[in-house]
Structure formats: C-alpha cells, structure tokens
Amino acid sequence: MPIISTEDHYLTVLNLFTTDTPQHQDQLLTEMGKIVDSAAYEGWISSTVHAGQDTPGTANLIQWRSGEDLQKRYAGEEFKHRTLPVFREITTDIRLLQNEIVFSRTRSGHPRVEVSPERDDYTVIEVHRVAQGDQDELVKALGEGQDWLAAVPGYRSHSVFKGLRAMFVEGAFAVVYSQWDSKDSYDAYQQAPAAARSAARRAGEERIARLRTGCDANTYRVVHTRAAGQ
Template sequence: MPNISTEDNYLTVLNLFTTDTPDKQDRLITEMRKIVDAAAYEGWISSTVHAGQDSPGTANLIQWRSGEDLEKRYAGEEFKHRTLPVFREITTGIRLLQNEIVFTQTHPGLGGRVEVSPDRDDYTVIEVHRVGEADQAELIKLLGEGQDWLVNVPGYRSHSVFKGLRAMFVEGAFAVVYSQWDSKESYEAFRDLPHGQKPRPRRDNDERIDGLKIESDSNTYRVVHTRAMDQ
C-alpha cells in the first residue's frame, strides 16, 4: 500500500486526465490498469489509479525514485508513440504534474500516516492551484500548515500538499492538495460552508489564498487500483 510521506525522497507525479463521458472514463481506467500492471520501469516505485466522481476523468498518483528515471520513461518510444496517442484519443485534457511532497497532516486517529489504497473507503479530493512563481512558497504554507484547524472538521482524514516542480501541458508555477475525507457528504459540508460562517482562522486563510492564486480547479475521486514495484 503506497504512503504519502515527506520522509520519502520520491518524485511524485500526478497524471490528471479529464474526459466527457462515463464510458470514456472506463476506457481510461482500463488503459491505465494495463500500464500499471505491466510497469517495470527503472526507478518506478508505485502507481495508484483514481476514478473521477464529480466529473469524468482519472488521476494516477505515481512515485518515482528520481526525475531522471521519469525522463527516461517519457523519452521512450512506447510513451511517445502509444501511451500518449491512446490517452489523447480518449481525453479532453491531460496534465502530467511532477511534484515534491512538502507537507502532510492527518486526523489524530490515523497516526500520522497517509495511506492510498483501493482497500480504503476514502473520498479523495485533488486540487490544482496555479500561482505566480514568487508566491508559490507562501501559497504552499497557507495550504499546508495554515490549515492545522482541519483536524477539528467532521469527516476530515488527511491532506497532503505538493510543490509543483515542472509539468507537461501546464504553464507556470503550481501547487497540489491531495485530501481524504470519510464521505462525499462531509466534504461537501466543509466545502460549501458560507464564507461568513467560517471560523476566523479559516476565513483569513481562504481570503489570502484567493488573493495569491491565479486559478484553481478540483475533482473528487475513489481509488480503484494500485501496484508497487515489489508486487
């Protein structure tokens, strides 16, 4: 079972795909499972496939030993002439985000470990925030340690913040938040709370985030498949 941890020095890649129908999402998952189950790339650690919930699409959270190992994969004939063309045929959007994990926080009952597995029932949210390069560090701090109050929110399980390093099909600096909740209902109650009803620390934090980010988007997911190099 993969873990998200600041103690690991892995490069974390989030491959985010959008599409326009549930059938195409199913095709995406089938193609991704084929790649994950056959993975034997040098430096590859694990891959975890997520199925979109609010909007059709998928996410693949991939851990690599290093950026050099990933670049060898991108330079390969299979990736350039089979993998990308297949995904371009099915998708309406592709983002391949390379990240450094810089922050994790869990509800006290989870013991500090962020586990990612289809054996769990997490309702997962992935947010991508584009930001000016000069503001990236402050935004990351606000998204991470600036939200220590989340441990008191009903249904909250964990959140992890990634610093964007580089990307294919995305321009400029970015940060990613990967959060886990116990249900769709608890997450939506948190997300949709009117601004005026938010506790003061959350209001201040949200206002500063809104002032820094250029644009944001998110989708919700369930983990459907995972495999690691030792499996």
C-alpha cells in the same frame, strides 16, 4: 499500500486526465490499469489509479525514485508512440504534473497518509495556479496554514505538493490531495456559510485567494494500486 510522506523524498507525479463521458472514463481506467500492471520501469516505486466522481476523468498518483528515472520513461518509444496517442484519443485534457511532497497530515496529526483501494476515502485533488514568486508562500498556506482542518467533521487527511515541472501545463502550481469520510462530509465543508466558518479558516482562505491565480478540482475514488515488486 502507497504512503504519502515527506520522509520518503520521492518524486510524485500526478497524471490528471479529463474526458467527456463515463464510457471514456472506463476506457481510461482500463488503459491505465494495463500500464500499472505491467510496469517494470527503473526507479518506479508505485502507481495508484483514481476514478473521477464529480467529473469524468482519472488521476494516477505515481511515485518515482528520481526525476532522471521519470525522464527515461518519457523518452521511451512506448510512451511517445503508444501511451500518449491512446490517451489523447479519449481525453479532453491531459496534465502530467511532477511534484515534491512538502506537507502531509492526518486528522490524528500523523504525518504519513495511506492511499489504497482497500480504504473508502472520498478523495479530492485541487490544482492551484500561482505566480512563481508566490509559490512557496502558497504551499505553506495550503499546508501548515490549515491546522484548523483537523476540527472539520469528516476530514481525514491532506497532503500538499509543490509543483516542480509539468507537461501540458504552463506556469507554477501547487497540488492539494485530501481525503474525506464521504461526499456528504466534503460537501458540507465546502458549502458551510461564512458565518459558520472559524476565524482561522476565513483568514486562511483569504490568504490563499490572494496568492493563487486560479484553481480547479475534481473528486475521486481509488480503484487500483500496484508497487514495484508486486
């Protein structure tokens, strides 16, 4: 199964697609599955497809050996003249985010995060927008600055990515990929009243709110994965 780890030094691409109906989400998943199952690109490591839960859409977490390998894929005729046109027909928004993994931690403190449809994780992907000069500080606040998460019921892991560049996105960004026991545990964490939140949590959230210029999120279930050589 794919592993998110700062030790691997992969380029991680998060392709996020939103759409307007569950039927279009099913079409997205079908098209993404075809691409993943036939992938044989130079430098491609793995792809893991996620199905949207709260909002119709998909996410594909893709690991590449390098940015140069990814650019060869983007420059190819298949990507430009088939892949993108197909996705544009059935999506309302496309974001292709290239990232460097800078932090990963599980509830137990282990730095390697497993991602697989064989697990039952309730996954949350947040995209935080930030001024370029504040990006490093925001990344630190989202990762090391949230040690208190280990005490939250239902929390399993979180990983933080520093945005490097993107297609269809302007400005600097950071991404948080977190795993939870269930929707109920994640909702309870999100909806906890201020008085019930620890001082460390309140301070961390205030710091993040000061640094970022915007944020959006969706929740997902992993539905398919494949790695090079499989």
